[in-house]
Amino acid sequence: MEVTTGWYLALGAVLFTIGALGLLVRRNPLVMFMCVELMLNAVNLTFVALGARLGDLGGQIAVFFVLVVAAAEVVVGLALVVAILRRRPGATADDLAVLRG
């Protein structure tokens, strides 16, 4: 039995769904960030799988840029989390429903 592109795409879909479910269910902002990373990785896997299938380097280039943007996003996001949790220790995503202090 051969591993076709469909297998990778299905794995990517399942991984993306797990990430989305975690984002909806968990309330710790840091764990929610990790779920975003899961979803980004699922999309990366899809890009590389389809790139390999079509013999296109563009898939790998796209993943490269996704990695860079993900790193930037994590840096800014974690700085925000640090700033919020310093003033309001133990805050969950539900406590941040309003935009004041």
Added chain:
Amino acid sequence: MELAVFIISAVIVLVGAVGVIASRNPVHSALFLVQTLFGIAVLFVLLEAPFLAAIQVIVYAGAIVILFLFVLMLLGVDRAEDWNVEPIGGQRPLAVVAAASLLGILLSVMLAATDAVTGQPAANEAIDPEMSNVRQLGRSLFSTHVVAFELTAVLLTIAVVGAVVFARKVKGELEPIPELVPLQDEIAMTRAAAADPDEEVTH
């Protein structure tokens, strides 16, 4: 052989992903995330993208997860979450339903798409099996995608400056934080106000 590697790494990836969302302790979540990222790296090798596999391990598992762990330890938020509290009623069943429908849509689209692709090889940036992966990626990044590549440098600089601005200690006294009404109470108050229009509710 390829099948065995795929199945093993797929299991590693999925177990790690479930571990991320199912661990009560955020530190365990971060460690499960490392497991998932390693599994993805193995799949990249299987898909003949060794450079991406390397930066997946170095950047994701090596830098991003360590950053997560640093923040967890720095803030001391590494205690287990209480799962019995459900602030929005029916949130979890709804989330499961939403995720299940998302999975159905994604699977149907993706499995249809594998049959629908033309199967024609890429016209402008074909993968050349003669040239090494790193060399080819480097050529493409510094010729075709050079503008985007330079823009990522700007993006990273902005991200670093933004992080420093956000995370620095504010000088002087902070004004006290107004005590937040818990969501449940707020909803109850709104309902009470709706039921009894004579009473004014001030926020």
